[in-house]
Amino acid sequence: MxxxxxxxxxxxxxxxxxxxxxxxxxxxxxxxxxxxxxxxxxxxxxxxxxxxxxxxxxxxxxxxxxxxxxxxxxxxEEAKILQLKESYIEDKLKPFLTEMKKLGLAKADVIDRITRCKEETT
CATH class of the missing domain: 1.10.10.10 (Winged helix-like DNA-binding domain superfamily/Winged helix DNA-binding domain)
Structure with missing residues (x-):
């Protein structure tokens, strides 16, 4: 790799x-x-x-x-892995969501755009 x-x-x-x-x-x-x-x-x-x-x-x-x-x-310890995974995801999402909020996008707009983007990449 x-x-x-x-x-x-x-x-x-x-x-x-x-x-x-x-x-x-x-x-x-x-x-x-x-x-x-x-x-x-x-x-x-x-x-x-x-x-x-x-x-x-x-x-x-x-x-x-x-x-x-x-x-x-x-x-x-699978519970430890899950806990750290959740924390990792949150750490990655917070800056993104903060930036989207600064751009004036509502939660529904962000979800809609993610859904459209996902559809385009599959």
Whole structure:
């Protein structure tokens, strides 16, 4: 999988977001073993310290866990994943909704436009 990084955002945050997205979209499942830090760093073409920082942050959030001698795994706590997914979605939606409100769009207008846009892309 190619990793495309935006120079305006710290790379470790982009790595975190990508791994979160994979967990939230069920590309990675509860209990899945992650590749080693070195393998992930090589795949993403980043320094292993950058990958380590991203994984430490994800572990602090509770999305992944380290098992001594076995590696890193996606948490099996599905309620935790769901809670963090809801928070992630809200964090992504708030700036969008704020911008739509500034443009003078009512809630119904936003929903209508999203529906039309979805129909055009399917």
């Amino acid at each position: 190619p990793w495309n990084f935006d120079n305006s955002i710290p790379i470790y945050l982009q790595i975190m977001n990508e791994i979160q997205r994979k967990i939230f979209s069920s590309e990675l499942h509860p209990g899945d073993k992650l590749p080693s830090i070195r393998d992930l760093a090589k795949e993403a073409n980043v320094n292993p310290n950058t990958m380590q920082k991203a994984l430490q942050e994800l572990e602090a959030l509770g999305l992944i866990q380290t098992e001594r001698t076995s590696g890193k795994f996606v948490t099996e």
